[in-house]
Amino acid sequence: MRVLITGGSGLLGSKLAEIAADRGYEVICGYVNHPPPIGEGLKLDLADPGEVRRRILASEPDLVFHAAALTDVDRCEVDRDLAMKINVRGTELVRDAARDSGAFFVYVSSDYVFDGERGRYREDDPTDPVNWYGQTKLQGEEGCDCVARTSVIYGALPARGKVNFALWLIERLREGVEVKIVTDQFIAPTLNTNLAKMILEAGVRRLEGVYHMAGATRISRHDFAVEVAEEFGLDAGLITPSRMDEMSWKAKRPFDSSLDTGKARRLLEEKPLSLKESLRILRAEMG
Ligand SMILES: NC(=O)c1ccc[n+]([C@@H]2O[C@H](COP(=O)([O-])OP(=O)(O)OC[C@H]3O[C@@H](n4cnc5c(N)ncnc54)[C@H](OP(=O)(O)O)[C@@H]3O)[C@@H](O)[C@H]2O)c1
Structure with missing residues (x-):
């Protein structure tokens, strides 16, 4: 089977490629x-789409995982046309080329499609993004065979030369540097290995519809950081509580975008893992 992964260099895409290979x-x-x-x-x-369709058709995929996106939430807020071009028009282009190749199309979406007023969102809850990134990710969901929504991805290796939140935190704490982490943002942190296995399974089994594929634990970003510190034997005392209104973010963030992963737990062989299980795997992967 030929599997095309857009965003194959990213935090999720690179892990998906490794597992699929x-x-x-x-x-x-x-x-x-x-x-x-x-x-x-x-x-x-996807920002220069001239050749995209032809190249996808020529690659003759059976399965397409669309993990490419403009993922910088603040950049999406200020560069709205680019975000629309890559996250919405780009997704439509890849989706249509996948369909014309006869491939099953899995789109990776985001917890940011929700307004964050309530948390623990289920697949059929009403969407209402609070920022442009979330708006573009939501529009991208239209017409996809399978939509996998996820939340705050982390993993053992940097991707594209960039560290993810967990790696950044571990580096800072190992250097003995104090970090400020918000207490009023609730998420469902997701280990890329667990996510990649769930998404791969959904694609191979051609599961249609929307799925929340995220970590099974709802937690504040601050407490997530404390759990990481404890798992890695680092000084959690260096983690100073702060609040979202102290951050110099350009885009508003949802307060609680945690996802209810019950549907994925019921229907997938690969289950959404708890934070403790995921952090144990992360530590093992980091050696
Ligand atoms: N990271 C999270 O916490 C999170 C949370 C919820 C949902 N998601 C969604 O999950 C998916 C994967 O996220 P990620 O964090 O793994 O991404 P990432 O590490 O930021 O990587 C982004 C990927 O998209 C590619 N890309 C960027 N601009 C592109 C363009 N114009 N045309 C084609 N490809 C382009 C990049 O390619 P190059 O490296 O070659 O530039 C890279 O492979 C995304 O759809 C994202 O919206 C992520």
């Missing part, structure tokens, strides 16, 4: 600036 699938990784280490690289720039 380990399981014997032929892996093609879409990228723009960072040629992916695994699989056959395929240059696909």
